[in-house]
Amino acid sequence: xxxxxxxxxxxxxxxxxxxxxxxxxxxxxxxxxxxxxxxxxxxxxxxxxxxxxxxxxxxxxxxxxxxxxxxxxxxxxxxxxxxxxxxxxxxxxxxxxxxxxxxx
Amino acid sequence: xxxxxxxxxxxxxxxxxxxxxxxxxxxxxxxxxxxxxxxxxxxxxxxxxxxxxxxxxxxxxxxxxxxxxxxxxxxxxxxxxxxxxxxxxxxxxxxxxxxxxxxxxxxxxxxxxxxxxxxxxxxxxxxxxxxxxxxxxxxxxxxxxxxxxxxxxxxxxxxxxxxxxxxxxxxxxxxxxxxxxxxxxxxxxxxxxxxxxxxxxxxxxxxxxxxxxxxxxxxxxxxxxxxxxxxxxxxxxxxxxxxxxxxxxxxxxxxxxxxxxxxxxxxxxxxxxxxxxxxxxxxxxxxxxxxxxxxxxxxxxxxxx
Numbered sequence: 001x002x003x004x005x006x007x008x009x010x011x012x013x014x015x016x017x018x019x020x021x022x023x024x025x026x027x028x029x030x031x032x033x034x035x036x037x038x039x040x041x042x043x044x045x046x047x048x049x050x051x052x053x054x055x056x057x058x059x060x061x062x063x064x065x066x067x068x069x070x071x072x073x074x075x076x077x078x079x080x081x082x083x084x085x086x087x088x089x090x091x092x093x094x095x096x097x098x099x100x101x102x103x104x
Numbered sequence: 105x106x107x108x109x110x111x112x113x114x115x116x117x118x119x120x121x122x123x124x125x126x127x128x129x130x131x132x133x134x135x136x137x138x139x140x141x142x143x144x145x146x147x148x149x150x151x152x153x154x155x156x157x158x159x160x161x162x163x164x165x166x167x168x169x170x171x172x173x174x175x176x177x178x179x180x181x182x183x184x185x186x187x188x189x190x191x192x193x194x195x196x197x198x199x200x201x202x203x204x205x206x207x208x209x210x211x212x213x214x215x216x217x218x219x220x221x222x223x224x225x226x227x228x229x230x231x232x233x234x235x236x237x238x239x240x241x242x243x244x245x246x247x248x249x250x251x252x253x254x255x256x257x258x259x260x261x262x263x264x265x266x267x268x269x270x271x272x273x274x275x276x277x278x279x280x281x282x283x284x285x286x287x288x289x290x291x292x293x294x295x296x297x298x299x300x301x302x303x304x305x306x307x308x309x310x311x312x313x314x315x316x317x318x319x320x321x322x323x324x325x326x327x328x329x330x331x332x333x334x335x336x337x338x339x340x341x342x343x344x345x346x347x348x349x350x351x352x353x354x355x356x357x358x359x360x361x362x363x364x365x366x367x368x369x370x371x372x373x374x375x376x377x378x379x380x381x382x383x384x385x386x387x388x389x390x391x392x393x394x395x396x397x398x399x400x401x402x403x404x405x406x407x408x409x
Binding site: 024102 | 113114115116120123133135136145146147149189213214215230232234235236
């Protein structure tokens with residue numbers, strides 16, 4: 001998250017609300033380690049990443065929803081037989097992303 | 105909600121202030137809670153900033169940071185460190201704070217599981233511990249062309265880069281604008297002065313090529329806990345340096361274990377820029393423990409004809 005702090009500062013200075021999404025768990029092959037961070041403003045602006053680009057747009061949708069609801073949630077993305085996994089990592093791994101409003 | 109404050113809240117501001125002051129910090133966040141675990145909120149947080157540290161708090165946050173009784177983000181004054189937030193259970197807070205301190209020491213972000221009161225070997229509460237480490241240090245001795253290229257590559261990898269040479273005419277800001285610090289000082293004195301805290305994540309690269317400078321530099325670096333120590337030079341320079349190091353009292357076993365000389369991976373690098381990549385790649389490989397061909401493992405000239 002450290003490298004995104006200047007961006008977060010800027011959004012706060014512009015009066016925007018912000019959600020932060022961090023990889024908290026990976027299973028199998030994944031491009032980014034736990035701690036990889038993406039931040040999203042309520043205007044839909046994005047900085048950082050949580051994968052090699054496979055799940056970012058789904059995370060933006062989750063982040064905007066989290067900004068509205070104010071409730072943190074964990075989203076799981078990966079290859080699975082379970083139909084709930086609509087968005088996958090092409091590398092075959094599973095990644096768990098904690099998406100939360102930056103209100104702390 | 106325990107541990108939660110108003111938007112733009114105190115934990116984020118305190119984290120921001122700690123990082124601005126170049127302090128390491130650890131932030132624990134509850135990522136998941138089993139429904140049997142009771143009233144612990146996903147997203148609740150505990151910030152740990154070890155060591156004596158007084159955040160330069162904006163006045164609006166002063167009440168939170170000073171731990172005003174009854175404030176939502178309670179400050180647990182414990183020793184000289186800063187603790188902010190909490191999960192609403194004193195035992196869980198204590199156990200997680202301990203694990204955050206350990207994570208900060210190792211420099212590794214981790215996910216851990218606990219019982220609702222911090223019990224080990226239980227899975228009800230998942231806590232994500234993000235470590236905000238200070239940048240590792242790379243100290244480069246010798247203000248030569250290879251130094252400029254290595255300093256650039258090291259910045260790419262996130263190092264705090266310090267260039268040190270005893271010769272004031274070479275060690276100038278103008279020649280090394282990419283370095284965080286350019287110091288005119290004898291290498292051994294510089295290390296004795298600033299090297300006490302060097303650890304496994306840090307690197308010392310001796311590029312002086314001159315035994316007058318690099319023998320004292322290597323000896324001083326061996327007295328520190330630095331994780332990577334390399335010295336540049338041809339096979340002849342290396343042999344000569346080894347002889348002088350042994351004469352100066354260096355332990356043969358310690359040299360064999362810690363000194364990467366000639367410095368760098370054996371990838372056929374020739375230019376200063378390619379050599380910088382060979383050195384950085386060797387530093388990465390020494391951290392990950394992956395066996396790759398280092399120049400010091402091979403006989404014969406460094407530059408194949």
